[in-house]
Amino acid sequence: MSDLTRRGFVTKSAGAAAGMTAIGALTAAQADADHPAGSDPVVAYVRDPSKGEISVMTGDREVTVRDRKLAARIERAAR
């Protein structure tokens, strides 16, 4: 999950409110191979960038990614 997130995450996100980033280009299929490919949006929520925890949601699922560098990059991208 973290690798997939790193690959597609930061460069695609823009314009979100502070701390919250919507990533339309990271497809559900990328997020989870078990999830059928489709147009479900993926939402990532960085509540506290200093802790490096990223909550990634698609469909009715939510997983938590722990990656301080990624969280910091998302934060910078949202500014």
Place this chain on the structure above:
Amino acid sequence: MSSHREAPAISKDAVADSTDLYAFVSPDDPSTVTIIANYLPGEAPFGGPNFYEFGDDVLYRINIDNNADGKAEIVYEFQFTTEVSNKATFLYNIGPIASLHSANWIRKQFYTVTRVDGGKRTVLGKHLACPPCNIGPGSTSDYGSLASAAIHKLGGGHAVFAGQRLDPFYVDLGSIFDLGDLRPLNKVGPLKLAATHGVDSLNKMNVQSIAIKVPKTALTSNGSTPTDATKQVSVIGVWTSANRRKSVIHNGDGTTTQTGPYVQVSRLGNPLVNEAVIPMAFKDGWNAAPPDGDFEYAKYVANPELQSLLPALYAGAFPNLQALASSGKPRADLEAVLLTGIPSGIVPGFQNNTGSTLADQLRLNMAIPPAKNPNPGGLAFGDAAGYPNGRRPADDVVTIVLRAVAGLLYPLIDKKYKVDAAVSLISDGLGPKNSSYLSRFPYLGTPSSGYATKPLAA
């Protein structure tokens, strides 16, 4: 009240705001239990052009604990979808609605019912039609037929209805939240006025009801028909919850993108717990928490603020209650009624206990048959088929709970305690709404029509 707009956050989210929960052995079909969860408080009947409906983005649940662990073993889920058949009109209907299939009815709502039992999901019904709101004689002249057509019989002996009904609850909110000026007690109350009857603040108002009739055998933990009221297997704990997606993004074009798991935003078991027991600062958190975590809130039940307010508001009328409140003794009577159920040996021949887990649930002993002559005062007035053994639509829960807080049931755990004489006078001066209940499923009366209802008519 009993849970209408009872917490700051949910008061701003009406379609997810549970107003009342009812659970009772169906009086006309005692092999079944009927559970009714009402949502959307205070519907003024003249609600056009955007008449009331359930939230398509809300997952409604009726949760059932049948093994006394405070968790749901059985869940009924209701998910709604709205269909608009004509995008050229601003109207809800463009002519009389004679049937649920009427082309004149532009905005229809449908729902799916799913039973979750031990993790196994079974879809009981799909694309089930809701009735329209009761608009008036020009649009919904035969409302009874429209509502009857929206009762759906499903597999496993279930029946469901989801749609607008007359709010069966009655309460004098105007007096209660004007510093507890109960009108029947005006002479001894802070206003020193003449005693009068109450004023039903919900008179003529409607709600959105989710009603389901379930065979008892589909509710017990072992599939049996409960016949022995002393057995734990005869008791279920019920609560309703409304749930929303964790993430909501407003896209800026009038649409939203909703993603992630459902999280609870509202719940309701017993009437008045979040309304009148939980402090305002914690109400939103309580709504989001599971019932089996209610030990965190038990102190507010054990020492409720209201037991101190009554003696303060009605000086001299409740000396024994005042002494009890001042003593700091935990109110084990209220804990039993609201958080564990009443154990055996307290009320002869009755129990609805679900063990030691403290959880706000509406507990129903299904082995207690329906009363031939129901008393809205319920168990405290000798009718074991009424609140707090489940709850029937006409039960006078405001009076029951107010008197219970005032010490009516405390002698059950302390025989030396003397109930204050004024307790028998406590009431908001109201009774069941005449002719507002049906004798058959879904048991709630026909909603008030927009055309016929005069605003704020008494």
